Structures are given as structure tokens and as C-alpha cells.
Amino acid sequence: MFNRPCLELADVKRMAAACEAEALANKWAVAFAIVDAGGHLLWLQRLDGVAPISAQIAPAKAQTAALGQRESRIYEEMINNGRVSFLSAPGLQGLLEGGVPIMVEGACVGAIGVSGVKSVEDAQIARAGIAALTAA
Secondary structure, eight states, rough: OOOOOOHHHHHHHHHHHHHHHHHHHHHOEEEEEEETTOOOOEEEOOTTTTTTTTTHHHHHHHHHHHHHTSOOOHHHHHHHTOOGGGGOTTTOOOOOOOOEEEETTTTEEEEEEEESSSSHHHHHHHHHHHHHHHOO
């Protein structure tokens, strides 16, 4: 039987606070979502001024990163490089940069997805959240 780490509510709150701080420090209106290893939503936050659609895109990016155990950017790059058949992959909807897996002790324990600014900035916010977990 495998033993693996998993996220606790305190971890999720710490990462959410770091995501919010990064977004506010840069004056970015975003929505961000944190999911567990199975892609199940643990946290969704929509900052003032972000488009409502971002509250749907952020969880999709997070779920894609968690289930694939890789950044959602990888899928976007595959599609942009001509592998459009990947659009038919079951269960993956957030095929855009901004979803980053949370890796602990070599295991994917979840992911953070962000939507609302440039994709590279979305990913920056997600990484700031993850850094708060690993710094603890």
C-alpha cells in the first residue's frame, strides 16, 4: 500500500493567501482555484474586478494540472504545435497556461489554477501559492 501526502485545510488557506497577495501586489484581478490530487475543488476565490468567466476557467486549469500531474501549459503547447486531436482528451477542459501542479515528496497532491491576466502571470500567481506551501 502506498502512503502519500495530502493537502490539509491549513495548507489550502496558506496557498490561497499567497495567491491573493501576489495578485494584489501586482494589481491583477484574477480568480484562482485550488484542487486536490483528484481535481476536486478545495478553494475558489474571485478577486474584485475579474471577469465572471475566470471563475470557471481557473478550476478547469487546476483540474487539468492535477489530473495530468503537469502544468496545463504543456497541453496548450501540444495543441499549438499541431496535435489538435488532444482537444478530444476526456475530462480535460483547462488546456491553457495557468494551471500548476502541487508536488510534494514526488507526488502530485493537487494543483492551483489562475485566470484573469496574461497566462504567464496566471502561472506566476499559482507558483507563489505553491511556494507558500513548500516554505512552511
